[in-house]
Amino acid sequence: MHSATSAVKRLALARGLALHQPQRLQPEDAERLNAARPDALIVAAYGLLLPQSVLDVAPAWNIHASLLPRWRGAAPIQRALLAGDAETGISIMRMDAGLDTGPVLTQRSIAIAADDDAASLHDKLAALGAEMMVAALADIEAGRAQPLAQPALGATYARKIDKRESVLDWARPAVELERAVRAFNPSPGASTLMDGETIKLWRARVATGRGSPGQILQAGPELVVACGDGALALGELQRPGGKRLDAAAFLRGRPLAPGTRLG
Numbered sequence: 001m002h003s004a005t006s007a008v009k010r011l012a013l014a015r016g017l018a019l020h021q022p023q024r025l026q027p028e029d030a031e032r033l034n035a036a037r038p039d040a041l042i043v044a045a046y047g048l049l050l051p052q053s054v055l056d057v058a059p060a061w062n063i064h065a066s067l068l069p070r071w072r073g074a075a076p077i078q079r080a081l082l083a084g085d086a087e088t089g090i091s092i093m094r095m096d097a098g099l100d101t102g103p104v105l106t107q108r109s110i111a112i113a114a115d116d117d118a119a120s121l122h123d124k125l126a127a128l129g130a131e132m133m134v135a136a137l138a139d140i141e142a143g144r145a146q147p148l149a150q151p152a153l154g155a156t157y158a159r160k161i162d163k164r165e166s167v168l169d170w171a172r173p174a175v176e177l178e179r180a181v182r183a184f185n186p187s188p189g190a191s192t193l194m195d196g197e198t199i200k201l202w203r204a205r206v207a208t209g210r211g212s213p214g215q216i217l218q219a220g221p222e223l224v225v226a227c228g229d230g231a232l233a234l235g236e237l238q239r240p241g242g243k244r245l246d247a248a249a250f251l252r253g254r255p256l257a258p259g260t261r262l263g
Contacts (some may be wrong), residue, residue: 030193033057040140042133043095047074050095060095061136063129065122068093070157072100080112081159081183084175084188088109088121090129092136094147099157104222106138119183131151144249151153161188168192170214174206174230189238190261203235203245214263219256223247 003133012019017034022029025131030053033041041060043050050060066076068091073079082090082177089109096102110124139145166184168191181190181204189200192214211226218224223234246255 010033016110021222024048027053027158030054040137042137042227044129044133049097049099051171052097055097057096061105061114061133061140062093062095062100062102063130063133064091064093064100065125068089068104068153069101069150070143071156071158073158074160076158077125077159079156080184081116081118082179084179085112089127090125090132092129092132101122101150103149105139105145105147106132108132115182115210117185121185129205163188163254166190168201168263170225171228174227176231177227177232178206194256194262195260198240200238200244201236202238205233205235207231207233214261216256216258216260216262219258219260220251221248223256225262 009021020029020032025048030051030104033054034057038058041054041058042063043060044063048061054060057080058204064072064076065088066072066080069090070085071079071088087109089107092105093100094102094105109137110128112121115258116124132237135146149224150242151237161184166180168180168189170177177190181201183202184190185202189202190204191198191200193199207222207224208231209224209226209231211217213226213228215226216223217226217231218233223237225232225234234247236244236246238244239250
């Protein structure tokens, strides 16, 4: 049994519905699904490709958190934030053997706010996706569903986030590092080295200032760090084992002098 209890699992248990949680789909799982004679399969936030034996059971519909064909793959929310996309959305897609390559039944877009991070954008898209899936099922049942093949133009791949990406490279422009702080909140968290100690960075904004990349330009009340282009004001930081603190509180416990270098 999985350690995290999802809303779907809680509802199934509360209503006495059959619940099965395989770590990885096996042939017997396809047989179990087939025996249930489902009209449709609904997939959301599932990190593995469905085997053909499962796809053959019933039409499988995926709630994907991007405007396909942009950001196919495991991390569409984070990749949209890292790229500085102005919008994203939800695609209801009929699954095929490829990675998010199936025909799309419906799409809706939402704007990405300047202060959106991966957590806030996830929550917005989850609510939108649930609403759209309910409407899509009604269309499927009524025979109105007409999914369209994805265009080849504009396809991009949202590869899984590697923790090494979350370590800020101060030689990059401040605008890109600000996006990274938002994209990696809440997981894995953007980070930098400070005198050999790994510090998590949870909130930041682009600031004015010039200096050698990684050099602290201001250490109170804000913590401003020079980047390859511009500077980044760090708004919320966290030491290993400590609490998240705003810059002023962090600096009271960990004084730093201008000119100190991070990274």
